[in-house]
Amino acid sequence: MLNYEQAIKDGIEALDKGDELTVTLLHDLHETLLTGVPDHRVDTDTIGAYKTTPNHLGDYLPAVPDAVDGLMDALLTYYRTGGSYHDLVDIAMFHYQFETIHPYGDGNGRLGRLLITLQLHDTGYLERPNLYLSEYFNRNKATYVDRMEAVRTRGDWEAWLSFFIEGVAQQAEESVTRTLALDDLRHHYEDEYGGVQYTKHQLACNLFEQPYVTTKTVADMFDVERSTAYRAITELEAEGVLEEVTGTGRTNEYRAKEIFEILEQPPQTY
Template identity: 35%
Template sequence: MQVNRCTPPPRGAGILEAKLANLCAFLNDDRQYPVDPLLKMAMAHFQFEAIHPFRDGNGRTGRVVNIHVLTQKGLLDYPILYLSRYIVEHKEEYYNVLAGVSQRGDWPKWLSYMLQAVAYTAQLTYEKINRILQARDAIQEVIASQTTVRRPDQLTQKIFTQPVTRVRHLTEDRTYAENTARDYLNRLVELGILARKTLSGNHYYLNRELYSILAE
């Protein structure tokens, strides 16, 4: 992979396009560039930030590229490993090690930083997933104890699919009829599992526990 060691983004007709094409080839051609996927992700992130193709949003886009590479290479089944938190919390070190590659070719410190970010975030994500599963199981028990609620497992799954649920989320696949769905969601509000919010006349049901875990 051709590395742009200059701090400013590349200038000149066709240069930016050529460097982006080289980056895409590096990411997608594993025969020509047989690099470990984690290292490839870290190297590609640096290269994207060095190319700096946009006037704004390069940092955010680069962080999206991270998760895309890990998913594309089969290290993740779902894009749930968000390195952004680690990078934001260690922003000064992030910029220092980025500059180290640009100015001195110091790849080891950069790669070490990114691997640490992956390890830290993977552990954090693993713990969050376990907490979500525990919360889901506990809430399913409460819902199942409501003897008039049909298919408590499906209702629980629906409210844990995303933090905010609407009546249509329970009716669009015919899990419940509209009146039944509304009644069940309101009952979960009474039980303290959900919080009902009204915006522009529409009712939204917030899963308190799931939101609390995701917000940390």
Template identity: 30%
Template sequence: MITTTTLGESVQAFVPHPLPPDTPPLQPDAYGAANRAAELALARLNGVAGLVPSEDWLLYGAVRKEALLTSQIEGTQATLDDLFDNEAGLEVSNADDVEEVTNYLRAFRFVHDNLRSESGLPVSLRLICDAHRLLLDGVRGAGKQPGELRRSQNWIGGTRPGNAVFVPPPPERVAALLTDLERFIHAENSDLPPLVKVALVHAQFETIHPFLDGNGRMGRLLISTLMEHWQLMQAPLLYISGYLKQHQVEYYRRLSGTRTEGDWESWIAFFLDGVAVAAAQAEHTIVDLATLIANDRRRLLESPKAGAIAYRLFESLPMMPRFTVEQVKQRLTTTYPTANAAVKALSDLGIVTEMTGQRKNRSFGYQAYIALLSR
């Protein structure tokens, strides 16, 4: 702790030691079993994902689910239906919330595109700041220095720094702390398991709280970033924010324990349990989605009324679960009557459902697919 002055009052700000914790050092016996269980769950998830014909539609759903859940932790009320409606060009009632989720998707894609490109940025302060700029672009927090490290003191909980639950490091310490964090990420001599390092980095980032807004979402984006960086996942199919949202009070309590009690082991064990649960849930969802799509595909192939355009439309559904006939026409580069006939073929089979009940301006949904994703 160090004493700093902000808004005219002296407060105790917390400045974390560089990673890994060494006073006292970590006790691997406290989380070793949980780490093995989490690694096994990730291996199973990677294996199941490899059996699916298209990784693209898996990613489409998983990334949107993570975007939605991580935003809901911060109070956003948007749903998957809202997000799919917005992508279909349909009107949504909570457009501001949907835009925040969409911004997270942009930041997510930016980070993972960089990691996969030979000329892209590595995991670094610059990458994080560039992603943060996309996250806050044009939404709540847009006036809070998007893409820039904070230049003023922030705090968590309470109405002012003096009665805050937690006061992060002073702004002049932030850059050096993040440099230490970046050095830990790229250190080659660490004998810590990769998942344990992910847990450490997330907690350290949240403790530093380097931005005026968006720290929680950026810290959770860092989890999926490091999963890919350390080759724990072949693709970002894990939506751990669902577990963190379900156990939100415990999530914050365990993070706080690393600062107030130096209890890193309890946080690591909690995080590893979350990875194992989230991986198992993602595995089950993939199996159920693949089963649904296979069964619906078989029904479509057995239908004498379905033509080639209907087959092509069906294969597009996992990445276009809400749509209009006009969108089908454009996506499949066909005529409106042909697109309409394809939609009717799927509708007659009960694969897609008309959502408006109107004769004009109709929209359709692959509702069984959306329901599985929304579980």
């Protein structure tokens, strides 16, 4: 998850400073997403570059490696030149085409979903990256696959576009609900922990900007000893603010428990 958050941050920073969606940016994001991921979760040796061997999606054979450069150049040029339709339609078409090309050896799904968020930000629909279609796609995975396949086999664009845009609408409504809940939690943390310079208090108030932490990241963030950072983490864990998610001992990774309870709560609007 830290990789995904960093890739989102890097992508938005690049777009905000005037960079465009280019092959170089995609490669950089792909490298960020897959670097340091355990070997059993990465099915390619080619990270930060297009695939060099063919891959498969069930019975479907995506573009062969030699065709990827040309297809991706055409897709990125289409997007950068403004497309031909409404922005949401163009983003939906881009996502379909990206996943159909399947340009990387692994990580296409993760990068493809991340690109939706970046494009929604780039076209002015998101001020902050707080709308993730991954949840909608995962919850409706069978329909997602069926609608994509229907475009490939029957040219049924209407069903795919309707599915995609409905997802944007539903996630936007849910995002508003969750944003209000997060604002309430932020105010609670500010009342509970704000105004005190102890590392624990500073960390609690900073979790909305960095919801995943380790002893090292906390030590670096507040320029304190690792023992101090570890004590702050364990105290917040005991208070139900943090929860351990992976690792052993002081290499553990922790996440903001109450924040993710809001982010991961079952949809309320549909």
